Amino acid sequence: MNLKNVAAEMRTALLTVPNLRVPTWGDGGAIGTKGLALIGWPDRVELTATYVRGKARVADWPIYLLATGQNRGAHDLIAALIGDTAPASANLALEAGAYTACDFVHVAYAEIDPAARYQGSPVIAAVLHVDVNGPGK
């Protein structure tokens, strides 16, 4: 399992969400009127999840969802991004993605920081914590 390929497929899944800009993994960029999704680095990759390196597992891969400002529009945007209604929900989009670089993507939970800062500006941030399982070797 190559993290770059998994990140690319997660980006493709996130791009189906309206009002969300998703740079290629490793790129940044300013937040516009849309929300910004940044795919981070996972804490840990289990390279030998089964015998003979048959499976690999990525635990707790963070995806940062950012909305600029501390206003009502930013509140609404973040709430929709971690909500239960497609196509505005980033977690539903991620889990509905078509994956060939891994077996499945599971959004375990969302963590919210209402007073975060990005590039010097106040933002509301939600962090999706994602588990990925896929082939080893």
Added chain:
Amino acid sequence: MATAHGKLTKIQITAKDISPFTKNSQLERAASTHDTTGYAPTGDAKLFAGGTREAKFTCSGVYDNTVSVGPRLVLVGNEGTSMAIIRNVEGIGTGKPNEAFNAILEKYVETNPHDDMVTWSADFQVTGPITVTALP
């Protein structure tokens, strides 16, 4: 003397390699004992004689439906059936131990937690001897 890492372990059931789906396995060998103590034993210590041997084999791992040799396809429907198992405790290589035995599948379990991968486990009762050889 050298230790061995579990990641190298290879398990084949009916000639199908389920190792890439297996996270843990255990072969438990045992024997019955018989009390042969008579009157006035020396040192008031009981005496025993060794009896017949038996073994249990268990294995478990992550469910996978994409490969024809996945544990579900190998095991489901074979409960109560004797299956040929080969266990390579140190993996594959010249001189490494090879254990071959027949075992009856007593239990096959699939577990579906809501927030994690589907897992499986299987319990076997070994029937007959365990044949230990060295790989060529």
